[in-house]
Amino acid sequence: MTALPQYDRLESLGLWRPSRGDQRREVIVSFGDATLVVADGAGRPLSHWSLPAVKRLNPDEHPAIFAPDVDATETLEIDDTAMIEAIGLVRDTLIRAAPRRGRLRQALTALVLLGVLGLGAAVGPDLLRNQTVASIDDQRRAEIGATVLGYLQARTGPVCRSAPGRSALQRLQTRLFGVDGLAGQVVVLPAALPGPLTLPGGLIVVDRAVMARYDDPSVIAGDIVAATARGTDPLDDLLHHAGLAATVTLLSTGALPDGVLPDYAAFLLTTDPAPPTEDALLAAFAAARLPSAPYAVLRSARDQNGATLITNDPMQDRTIEPVLTDAEWLQLQAICDG
Incomplete structure (x- = not known):
């Protein structure tokens, strides 16, 4: 789910250039939680861009040309006006941070998490983690x-x-x-x-x-x-580090708690x-x-x-x-x- 739910299923065609010396190729562009996903015609991801870092190289021009960072060696050209506007809106929303949830939604989510935590305690964290890993699709x-x-x-x-x-x-x-x-x-x-x-x-x-x-x-x-x-699944490795509560949250809501991914990145940089x-x-x-x-x-x-x-x-x-x-x-x- 993106920061703005109305764009969850928005897709468009684009022209992607992996680097300056490469030919452009037609791709499918869609949103992840905080990423822009570039995929081939079969839906196989070719590149993933962190949305807060995305730069538009030609403001106010059309078609729009985006890059994943200031170096701009990799580019993506998009002609679809709706997608161009969505990228700007989702990016700005992520930078400002997502709006806080309402109290009722927070309470309902807490009840769901408590129920699944009870299930995790009953069946064991390993089995619950395996179930969670199996439920997460490639995108x-x-x-x-x-x-x-x-x-x-x-x-x-x-x-x-x-x-x-x-x-x-x-x-x-x-x-x-x-x-x-x-x-x-x-x-x-x-x-x-x-x-x-x-x-x-x-x-x-x-x-x-x-x-x-x-x-x-x-x-x-x-x-x-x-x-x-x-021989291990990288998602299983992540959840093993993150713990039962994060695993339950991913299984029940499709998202990981704030702080899990930056903490895991820090762990990877300091652990053999x-x-x-x-x-x-x-x-x-x-x-x-x-x-x-x-x-x-x-x-x-x-x-x-x-x-x-x-x-x-x-x-x-x-x-x-x-x-x-x-x-x-x-x-x-x-x-x-x-």
């Missing part, structure tokens, strides 16, 4: 993940978006998972992270420091693959993510046709066992397709410089 997951990413950026600086770097990152993602192999998106933040992060909606977050520290692109590729090998098992890692590296030995160096630097990745490298004695060309690797390393 809502994408909205939650994009919002967490927004809070991460508030602490680390904005997602790195140089056009050549983004193109190289997309080629790396395709090399590892195929054209349709990864449902989400890989993004790079400028500040160091405890490890690769996975967010609801298929977002994988890595940091620039790994690319600056290691000369082999197989290391950052290994960080991305490792993030997919954990649970590493995947070595067997899961090796299987993921084999599926990606990626050597695991180079990643052992980074794993050891994080006080995790890397010996097995060297001795049982699934690509040992095999011909390996390059992860990136030298030129692409230099572009990726400079993704935060544009």
